[in-house]
Amino acid sequence: MKATFRDVKSDIMAKITSGEWEPGRLLPNEMDLAEIYGCARATVNRAMRELADEGVVERRRKAGTRVRMAPLRQARFSIPIVRVEIEEQNSTYRYALVSQEVAAAPQWLRARLQLAADCPVLSLTCMHYADGAPYQFEERWISLGLLPQAQEADFSEIGPNEWLVSTVPFSDAEIAFSATAATPDLADHLGCAQGAALFTVERSTWLKGEAITFVRQSFRPGHRMTSRY
Amino acid sequence: MKATFRDVKSDIMAKITSGEWEPGRLLPNEMDLAEIYGCARATVNRAMRELADEGVVERRRKAGTRVRMAPLRQARFSIPIVRVEIEEQNSTYRYALVSQEVAAAPQWLRARLQLAADCPVLSLTCMHYADGAPYQFEERWISLGLLPQAQEADFSEIGPNEWLVSTVPFSDAEIAFSATAATPDLADHLGCAQGAALFTVERSTWLKGEAITFVRQSFRPGHRMTSRY
DNA sequence: GAGTGGTCTAGACCACGTT
DNA sequence: ACGTGGTCTAGACCACTCT
Numbered sequence: 001m002k003a004t005f006r007d008v009k010s011d012i013m014a015k016i017t018s019g020e021w022e023p024g025r026l027l028p029n030e031m032d033l034a035e036i037y038g039c040a041r042a043t044v045n046r047a048m049r050e051l052a053d054e055g056v057v058e059r060r061r062k063a064g065t066r067v068r069m070a071p072l073r074q075a076r077f078s079i080p081i082v083r084v085e086i087e088e089q090n091s092t093y094r095y096a097l098v099s100q101e102v103a104a105a106p107q108w109l110r111a112r113l114q115l116a117a118d119c120p121v122l123s124l125t126c127m128h129y130a131d132g133a134p135y136q137f138e139e140r141w142i143s144l145g146l147l148p149q150a151q152e153a154d155f156s157e158i159g160p161n162e163w164l165v166s167t168v169p170f171s172d173a174e175i176a177f178s179a180t181a182a183t184p185d186l187a188d189h190l191g192c193a194q195g196a197a198l199f200t201v202e203r204s205t206w207l208k209g210e211a212i213t214f215v216r217q218s219f220r221p222g223h224r225m226t227s228r229y
Numbered sequence: 230m231k232a233t234f235r236d237v238k239s240d241i242m243a244k245i246t247s248g249e250w251e252p253g254r255l256l257p258n259e260m261d262l263a264e265i266y267g268c269a270r271a272t273v274n275r276a277m278r279e280l281a282d283e284g285v286v287e288r289r290r291k292a293g294t295r296v297r298m299a300p301l302r303q304a305r306f307s308i309p310i311v312r313v314e315i316e317e318q319n320s321t322y323r324y325a326l327v328s329q330e331v332a333a334a335p336q337w338l339r340a341r342l343q344l345a346a347d348c349p350v351l352s353l354t355c356m357h358y359a360d361g362a363p364y365q366f367e368e369r370w371i372s373l374g375l376l377p378q379a380q381e382a383d384f385s386e387i388g389p390n391e392w393l394v395s396t397v398p399f400s401d402a403e404i405a406f407s408a409t410a411a412t413p414d415l416a417d418h419l420g421c422a423q424g425a426a427l428f429t430v431e432r433s434t435w436l437k438g439e440a441i442t443f444v445r446q447s448f449r450p451g452h453r454m455t456s457r458y
Numbered sequence: 459g460a461g462t463g464g465t466c467t468a469g470a471c472c473a474c475g476t477t
Numbered sequence: 478a479c480g481t482g483g484t485c486t487a488g489a490c491c492a493c494t495c496t
Contacts, residue, residue: 004484017399029462040486045463055307056399061493062462071398072307078284079302079458169300170246170285176455179408179426197408197426226405229308233465258481269467274482290474291481 003037008047011037016056016067027057027065075229079175079203081161082138082217086130094129097156098189102144109141113204113211120144122151124160127189134190139216146210164205164213171207177225178202180218192221199223232266237276240266245285245296256286256294304458308404308432310390311367311446315359323358326385327418331373338370342433342440349373351380353389356418363419368445375439390444393434397441402434406454409447421450428452 003011015021027033030048034041048065051057055072059065086093105113105121115121121141128136140160142150153163182196190198201217232240244250256262259277263270277294280286284301288294315322334342334350344350350370357365369389371379382392411425419427430446 002485013399023398031462040488042465042487043485045465046484048463059463060495061464062460062495064462070310070313071394073402074305074307075402075404077304077306079304081299084299165300169252170242172457173302173304174455174457175304176453177406177428178451178453179428181426195424195426197410197424199406199408222407224405224407226403228401228403231466260481269469271468271484272466274484275465277482288482289476290483291476291479293481 003039003043005039005043005046005050008033008037008039008044009050012047012051013056021067023067023069023071025067027067029064073229075227077225077227081165082128082136082159083162086128086135089130091130092132094132095157095159096127096129098125098127100124100155102151105141105143109214113143113206113214115143115211116145124155126155126159128159134220136220137186137189137218139218140213141215142213143211146207146212160213161215168205168207168212171205171212173203173205176202182218182221186218190218190220196221199225201225232268232272234268234272234275234279237262237266237268237273238279241276241280242285250296252296252298252300254296256296258293302458304456306454306456310394311357311365311388312391315357315364318359320359321361323361324386324388325356325358327354327356329353329384331380334370334372338443342372342435342443344372344440345374353384355384355388357388363449365449366415366418366447368447369442370444371442372440375436375441389442393442397434397436400434400436400441402432405431407431411447411450415447419447419449425450428454430454 021027028036030041030044033044037044048057048059052059055074056068057065058068083093083095101123102120103123105115105119109115109121110117110119121143124140126138126140127134128138142160144151147167155163178200179197180200182190182192182194182198184194186198187194187196198221199219202215204214205212250256257265259270259273262273266273277286277288281288284303285297286294287297312322312324330352331349332352334344334348338344338350339346339348350372353369353371355367355369356363357367367388367390371389373380376396384392407429408426409429411419411421411423411427413423415427416423416425427450428448431444433443434441
């Protein structure tokens with residue numbers, strides 16, 4: 001029975017988790033491992049490449065492969081569209097546009113997105129409901145310099161998030177999670193007390209270095225974002 | 230000049246982002262792509278496997294490879310040890326143990342970790358400071374059923390997080406982000422107003438299906454957790 | 459300079475799921 | 478049944494970087 005890349009990977013992982021191969025330890029090179037496991041070097045290579053991707057080992061040409069000193073733990077979060085997130089909970093989704101206006105980008109937004117001083121932006125605020133109850137308040141700014149067609153789009157039925165995903169499916173983004181106190185306006189829309197602790201997601205998006213949009217999503221009190229790793 | 234797997238990957242990515250290959254579109258099979266790009270099938274395979282990992286395409290045997298309907302965006306967060314996080318900001322780290330006691334696991338904790346009714350746990354609370362200012366308040370519960378040696382450990386100098394990482398380096402975990410209002414106790418330790426909005430991370434950890442530990446980390450007001458993707 | 463990982467090849471067999 | 482992706486092989490050449 002020859003070893004598959006999964007066999008090699010899990011065996012090496014076991015040696016590391018059991019402490020047999022301690023942090024900093026130099027692993028045998030790929031040729032030797034291939035001989036040990038009775039498989040081709042490419043098979044070992046794939047196992048080791050995946051372990052390196054996952055942050056378990058560190059590889060450098062000539063220097064070889066070592067167990068990472070501080071095991072680098074990382075979690076992956078999928079960034080869902082609000083509608084999908086709500087529908088996956090078997091709740092009924094409802095969307096409402098609260099306000100819409102075009103104006104020059106305020107200074108704080110220009111700083112965040114590195115926008116030109118006179119760049120016009122479309123400002124939107126909207127609400128997302130789950131089973132009729134307020135779920136998320138969304139404040140959105142879209143650069144009209146890069147996406148002039150946003151001014152013609154109808155955001156009364158479809159949310160800006162979904163419009164953007166269908167218009168500009170791939171882009172670079174920076175995402176930030178934080179907690180903020182509910183302003184009077186937010187409290188009003190979300191139906192919570194002023195000052196309530198709200199989970200907040202902020203995301204800046206660029207396409208080839210040009211700023212597209214900035215969004216701040218404030219969730220109803222008690223919202224949790226979870227992941228396994 | 231033959232195509233590398235990076236060439237193939239970025240060319241296919243370009244066809245998708247440009248809209249030439251729209252969502253749902255069936256891609257040519259690996260043999261055909263290999264011929265198109267003038268490379269081996271294994272090269273195409275690696276390119277496509279990475280695109281599938283990144284959520285750009287969806288692959289199924291016999292059914293072939295399709296552009297994902299809703300491009301699945303995902304962000305990777307590395308989960309740092311508090312000390313490392315603070316030191317990376319070029320701040321001075323200080324740790325303090327606030328309280329420590331052994332007791333039977335309360336009901337809510339047993340429910341979260343699926344612990345036996347009579348399982349004793351070590352409860353710890355500690356503070357982490359950056360440049361002398363409160364940075365994070367940590368509430369930690371460690372199962373003594375699985376980790377009896379935790380009772381002997383000295384948590385007055387080294388934090389439970391670092392002790393655990395060096396004792397049980399790899400494990401399964403569930404992580405949750407949320408916002409909570411500062412309790413009087415939290416406000417006292419973090420030096421903030423009662424009811425202030427605090428960014429909170431909760432993490433449950435298992436080793437081979439057995440619960441190890443649960444931790445709630447509450448950050449000082451204004452804390453942000455960021456990532457690019 | 460020499461040893462390591464990084465990648466490609468041409469071929470093969472297999473596992474799975476659609477038809 | 479059959480076409481697709483999933484994986485393995487044995488060999489080769491290359492790129493990086495440590496000494």
